[in-house]
Amino acid sequence: MPKPEGIWYDFFDAPLGRPVGGDETKGQLYRDRNGLFIREFTNGWAVYNRSGKAQQIQLPMQATGVASRITSTSHLVPDLDGEIFVK
Known part of the structure; x- marks a missing residue:
């Protein structure tokens, strides 16, 4: 599969599977914490x-x-950073 142009890190290829839920689940705030977003797969x-x-x-x-x-x-997620968590 071709990679998008720009910066691409190997961990972006993590086997997350399909998104859970519809469009309304995109970028949900985690427990109403301003600036902390989570998406389930x-x-x-x-x-x-x-x-x-x-x-x-x-x-x-x-x-x-x-x-x-x-x-x-x-898990501790640093500011201005993200992480992919695999079950």
Whole structure:
């Protein structure tokens, strides 16, 4: 599959599967925290943090951060960063 132009990191190819829910689930705020967004997929979650500070998230099951390689239900996402979590 061809890659989009621009910056592309290997972890963008994580096996997340299909998005869960319709368009209304795109970029939902995580627990009403301003600037912290989460999207669920069949095989995990994508999280982006632009809140101005590091944020702790709690997933409903253990998942592994593709970049961090940490497996847990609780993960720290730095400000202006994101992570892909695979079940």
